[in-house]
Amino acid sequence: MATHNGQAITPTCNSKTATTNNLTVSAAPAISPTSCNYDLNAPADITATITWNSAVSVTDAVYSIRPDVTVYTLDSDDYTVAGNGLTIENSFFSDLPLTTGAALDFVFTFNTGATATLTVNVVDGFVAVTDISRVPAAATAGTPLTLIGTVSPANATNQTVTWSVYNAGDTGASISGDILSTTAAGVAVVRATVTNGLTASSDYTQDFNITVNAAPVTTYTVTFSSNGGTYATKTVNAGESIGSGNFPSDPTRSSYSFGGWFTGENGAGTEFTSATPVNATMTVYAKWTYGGGGDGDNDGDGDNGGSSVKPSEKTITVTETSSGLFSGSMGKISVSANMDNAFSNSVEVKVTDTGEDKASFQLGAGDEFYPFDISLYIKGTNEKTQPAPGYAVTISLPVPENLLDKKELLDVVHKSDSGKVTTLASRLEQRNGVWYLVFEATEFSPYALVVRRAGSYDESAGVPYYLNANGNKVFIGLAANGKYIAPEGVTVSVM
Structure with missing residues (x-):
């Protein structure tokens, strides 16, 4: 009895039942997929799956290459069957003169006599590079530039760009990785290369002109001050020295000998020479040593009769009043001192805010506390100074606007470096309608105006x-x- 899909088939003839031999119809073996691609750009083995059904082995294999209809035998070394897997070796395809558009039809014969066909289409999946864009067009000498570029089309098979210098010109260009370094202005030609970017075996290259601009030069001015006036000015590139060829000649002054240029007045600070690097705009001062003769005032009248007494040229000046306590005051802070004997150099006075608090001044709970700082510096330097023993600086502070109605109750209090708190003798003076608190100071740093509890x-x-x-x-x-x-x-x- 024949069966189909497991059901018995009973044939009939002339309305009479006919008896036949028992037959079983089984499904033929199959290969899936029935069609696949072989990529010339990415060659690899072709694999498929066998559904055996009643078959148990492959007994023969042939192929033809369209459009040719010639049938060739597929050697057993060119394919393998393992379990349900069928593999056609890549080495078989690579030995054939295949071109895009060709198709190979493989026919496999099984032990049952049934056959199954697998079609392999030859394709080329390579996408070539056609352009590289958005590459920087300018650089600055001395500043590294990162080279970037956008590869087109976006689906190009190979897109990794490597960079090289094609022509450095006068720029001193060099490349490390994707970093372009240059040392001078000019035009550098760099080359972008995509390995195997044009074809599967040839590179894509593209050259780019990059304009290298000169680095901006920072310059500083050095002012040479001699005897209170400007003797010369020189402009110099940052980090460079003026050099002996451009350095000012030594100034001259009646009855004095010149001792060089210094960052502070009268030889204070650091000596400045033609070889000193310049890293900021600055003023340097002539150092003079009085040698007697003449009148010392450099006016040529000889009115001191040849005396060797050196006239005083030192000054004491308030150069900073950033303390908020005195902002808005009608008057200005002023100072004076016996400069011939109290100081060796001209002095700058700076009145600033301080972080000292009321507790550090040991004041009572009811006392009002207004701190500030007074510091003295050798002029033109950051070096602090103070008057010689036995000498003081007279300081006139304008009474702050908010304390005018308490001016008679004001004390000036100083805190020493050792922490000692001293109330200084002070007096009120009115000048041109402005009230000042005047006192003598010998020590400097934290001060306070204090309104005592009354x-x-x-x-x-x-x-x-x-x-x-x-x-x-x-x-x-x-x-x-x-x-x-x-x-x-x-x-x-x-x-």
């Missing part, structure tokens, strides 16, 4: 006083508006 008194009752540790009466200074100023913790009486 008590009231009845002027008709007498003068306020307190007893010191020895039991002696200490009369208290009187302030305006019925107020007195007393140290903290004392008992005030009136007599």
Whole structure:
């Protein structure tokens, strides 16, 4: 009895049942997929899967190459069958003169006599590079430039770009990886290469002109100051020295000998020579040594009769008043000193803010505290200085606007480096309608204006006083508006 899909088939003839031999119809073996591609750009083995059904082995294999119809035998070395897997070796295809568009039809015969066909189409999946764009067109000498480029088309098979110098010109160009380095202005030609970018076996190259601009030059000015005036100015590139050929000749001055140029006045600071590198705009000062003769004032009248006494040229000047305490004041801070004896050099005074707090000045809870800083520097340097022993600097501070109604209660307090707090003697002076607090200072750094806690008194009752540790009466200074100023913790009486 024949069966189909497991069902018995009973043939009939002339309405009578006919008896046949028992037959079983089985499905033929198959290969899947039935069609695939062989890529000339990426050659590889061709693989497929065998569905055996009733077959158990492949007994023969032939092929033809369209459009030719000649049939060739496929050698057993050119393909393998393992389990359900069928592999046609890449070496078989590589030995054939294949071109894009060809097709190979493989026919495999099984032990059952059935056949199955596998068609292999020959393709070329290579996509060539046609252009490289967006490459930088300019560079600056001395500044590294990263080379980049966009490869077209976006689906090109190979897209890795390597860079080389094709023509450096005068630029001193060199490339490391994708970094272009140059040393001088000009035009450099760089080459971009995509290996196997044109075909599967040839490179794509493209050249680019890059304009290299000269690096900007930073220059600084050196001012040579002699005897209070400008003697010469020189412009020099950053990091370079003026050089002996361009350095000013030595200045001359009656009764003085020239001792070189220095960053501070009268030989202070560091000596400046023709070989000194310049890294900022600066002023240097002539060092003079008085040698006697003439009048010393350089006016040619000889009015000191040849005296060897050197006239004072040193100055003390307020050069910075950045303290917020005195901003908006009507007057200006001024200073004075005996410059012939108090200092060896001209002095700059800087009045700035300070981070000191009330507790560090050991003030009472009721005292008002207004800190600031006064520092003295040798002119033209960052070197601090102070007057010689026995000498002081007279300082005039304009009373801050917010303290004018308390000006009679103001004290000037100084804190030394050792932490000692001292209240300095001070006085009020009015100049051109502006009130100033004037005091003498010998030490510098943290200062404060302090409004002391005040008590009231009845002027008709007498003068306020307190007893010191020895039991002696200490009369208290009187302030305006019925107020007195007393140290903290004392008992005030009136007599």
